[in-house]
Amino acid sequence: MDRVNDTNIALVTGANKGIGFAIAQGLGALGYTVAVGARDDVRRKEAVESLRAAGVEAFGVALDVTSDDSVAAAAATIEQTTGRLDVLVNNAGIGGRIDGGAQDPTTLDLDVVRTVLDTNVFGVVRVTNAMLPLLRRATAPRIVNISSNMGSLTLQTGPILAAYAPSKSMLNSITAQYARRLTDTNIIVNACCPGYVATDFTGFNAPRTPEQGAAIALHLATLPDDGPRGGFFDDEGVVPW
Template structure:
């Protein structure tokens, strides 16, 4: 496994996360499938393995410090290092009863969404950094959304979800600045409005199409961009 690149994708049991795992696996990466649910994680690993992809499951709840630390131990034991981290795990949060109307915002919903979408990325990234530092060309990709763009202000008003992605974009730039003199390249991406259970499958855009930008950023050359926010068309203003 020494010559094989290792990629961890969080929330990889379905949707865009699974498509990212599939895409990296097809490029020859060994894929660590990060997911909370044991059965769904095992099923995802089996589906990937059935297509010839080298994959293994990693129990990972991004809202738990202990889980992130344990996941890093699992990857170290299995692979010894990490070449790519894709922070894909995310939730939309409840919207019933005006929970994400800013004028009636449910702060518990805001906390819950931030804990997965922003704090989760920090937990996992910091747990994995020692393993990433062992890789020759490490890459971190944070899966964001243009709904977090203060410039574009796209999508419905979701006063927990949209700010969680604005924060994730800001964290991305902070990591990129701090790691500027290292080999670790950090960027964020917007997969677009993709047909998943997240969107009620209400889109013609497939998870494979949505995954393409994350895969691109995960495989950037050493002189690739740092601290940016990208979609299929290029730089996303935010």
């Protein structure tokens, strides 16, 4: 950890697998020191070891985005380890249960909605607000929220999932609110859709690799100072709200 303050620092939530791990790998390849945020101690340790074996400067941060205490402790860990944060990628997300019509709007299980929102929306707010003091110390801070075009009210893609899809609509909206609030600062906030990626989230039955899904997040994490703010993007460009 000797060089940690000489390089840019990035925190990726849910970074122990899938798209989150690919984003961590990609940022590491660009020279970032990566804080691997994950709940599972074993998976987090394995992810850090894999990144280090690939030449990435990485350290683990215990992080459950649904817990105020865990998020506060994670911010304290980063504060002590690096003293600042250059990039925050809010990647942690869940799909929610679908059994028994749990996400059919006509039989919607509101407990499933609450659970999905707690990770996909409230978790992003918890982490972002806890990390803002560290981001404000960076020269070109970036926040990237991993969304989905299933949250697009225009496109209305994918299966009917009345907890997951609205959670991404709300995430898009809160992204826009952060961007408006931070418009006069150097903190640039955007959301992105990685596309339909083969991960355990999709049962590994999808056409895109995690590396392909990570590309748009890496682009937004490394935007120039005059880059877009408060937008929703995928590989093709702007995604309609």
